[in-house]
Amino acid sequence: MASIRRSGGATAMFWQGRLPDPRDPQFAKALQKHRFRTIEDAASEETSVGWISAGDPTGGSFDDEDLEAGTATWLRFRLDKKQLPRKWLAIHRDAAAKSRGKKLSARERREIKDDLVGKLLPRVLPTVQMVDALLFIDRHTVLLLHTGKGMIEAFGRLFFQTFALPLERTDPLATGRRTGLDRALADRLERIEPVRWPRRDRGDRALAARASTHAATTDPEAEAVDA
């Protein structure tokens, strides 16, 4: 079994509610229910997403030692995609157009594709991606070791299907709510506006001096220093 990687990107995600304890067999059972299922022999274009473990890339087992990573629970999911190779499709369409001596109609293009799907797809292997995530149950936080939008969404969907809890991904608002602000500051966070810093090229003066001219009648945060 390899180790968790030492470099790369991470997206923090948070949940509210109760997850089964990862040491409880219910947790592995939940993963098992949404385990990865192969599409190696699929005869049509397909995508498969499901849980696997660090020790078993097929999704066949979720042993405790594969899930344990000190204070974290080591989750891994796999996303396979089986697609007709676009270049092969283009080659076949170009050849057909050449032999017929004219541009193909939409119907002819579709027929060529359907024909190729039947002939080629059983021979095509899916692309495989495996992504790790570290779950810290006491912090209600999971660090997905990936920053791609598609992977974040796929992980969020799989997590929700498995545990019936939506994940909220990191951003300045969601993260700010988790920094232990008191009620008054938390309220200000919700409606805060950007500071408009003074611009020397426009001859702006210092921040406070300009802000004070607005402070009596407006929210200084919103109006701070206008350009």
Place this chain on the structure above:
Amino acid sequence: MKAPAPGPSGIETHGFLGEEFLTWLWFRWESDGGEFQLPGGRVVGIAIDDFLTFAAPSDDETEQTLRHGLPTRTEEARTALRQGRRLRRARLIVAEGSRQWTVTVDGPSLQLSGAKLPEDAEETESDQDRSADRAANWLALHEIVLALYGAFLRERLDDGYLGGAGERQAQWMQA
């Protein structure tokens, strides 16, 4: 089962705050040396490394990226600050005790990319020990960024911000 449809993203509504956070880190690094006392007695050091991107001031303008060497010392960087531009992305060096991370933080999303964790602890012999050590280092990096962001927010959301810390930062940006 489908996840509930999301509302407006915090990246859209509050992305600017992550950019202000990165600009504040730079200000604090240059003006106070970049040492932060965090909750729980944690002391961390922050420095801006060799990669900066300034956010576009408007949709019609361009982002500006400076990389390699010491981009914070360049005239381009000073000019951008004088124009009131915020940092959109920055590569940080984060140190706590003997551990050191490097990481690029994206302001609007607060995502971490290109992170490098500290060297594995010497006593880690098995893959499992190594994974536990690395998981702890990923968590520590996340918690440090979270705590720094919390420190920034407490200052930024304070009633007296514009006349105090905000004003000092404005003067630094104009220097």
